[in-house]
Amino acid sequence: MSKYDVFELVTHLRKCPDIFLKPSSSLENEGLNSVALISDTYRLVCNDFFKIEFKIPSNFDLAYIEDNHWRAIHISIWLLSHPNFKNSALIEDKLYDFWFEELSEASLYVKFKEWISDEERAEEMVRLLLHCCEITPEGENQDEAADKLSSLSSADRQKVLKQSYEAHERIMKIKKEMAEKKAREAANTYGRE
The missing domain is CATH 1.20.5 (Single alpha-helices involved in coiled-coils or other helix-helix interfaces)
Incomplete structure (x- = not known):
């Protein structure tokens, strides 16, 4: 298994179980506890299962997150369950920006199911995560990675x-x-x- 291979990560992402497609429990009673998922993902990434303090928006700000954005976060949590991201404490501080800024903007243009069903949107999520975490995909340099992300970016396409x-x-x-x-x-x- 190679480290941060885009094709491998896209393949993993597209196998996202249906449970991750549920709405947030803050929006629906039978939904997923999004804050718990985020906290557990932080623990998995930093390999500190006793940690209790995480960078998460306030409850007030969490209430304004749209359903499509929550479900995109859930899908990205599945992506972060890939073994390459376990015990990667260096990316812990970068996840907040990925979830609550970059993914928020992209979710304005991408319906949550497209992150899994559409090959290009899946690659966009993978590349967006790697970019936010300052990880260069295997076999690429930083300029190539930036160009490929730019060519896939839903937000950039909408601006054009x-x-x-x-x-x-x-x-x-x-x-x-x-x-x-x-x-x-x-x-x-x-x-x-």
């Missing part, structure tokens, strides 16, 4: 689509204004004759 849409709207507005100006000029010419 938005910019493209806005540019198209500006072009259509200019064409409309030019057509109106041409019609006015034609009407003025007709009125003088």
Whole structure:
């Protein structure tokens, strides 16, 4: 088993059990206890099963996390159960940013089931986690890893689509204004004759 092989991690992620797809218990009575899952994952990663203090948002902030984002966190916890992440205390402090910042933004554009069902979204989650944890995937250098993540990024793709849409709207507005100006000029010419 190689260390941080993207294909191997994607394969592991796509085998995520259905139990991780349940909503958070903060949103539904029969859901998963997300805070307990996060705490256990911190313990697994830092290999300190007696630790009780973890970097987790306040209860007030946790209440505002959307269902799709919670389920993405659950799926990422399955990814972090891969043996490569066990006893990796160096990444412990980076998980907060991954879960509550980067994954939060990506979850605005990706439905939770796509993290498992779509090969590119699964690779995006793997690469996003590795990037946040400052881990370079096996067989790649930092620039290659950054380029591959950028090409898969749902947030970046949405920004490009938005910019493209806005540019198209500006072009259509200019064409409309030019057509109106041409019609006015034609009407003025007709009125003088």
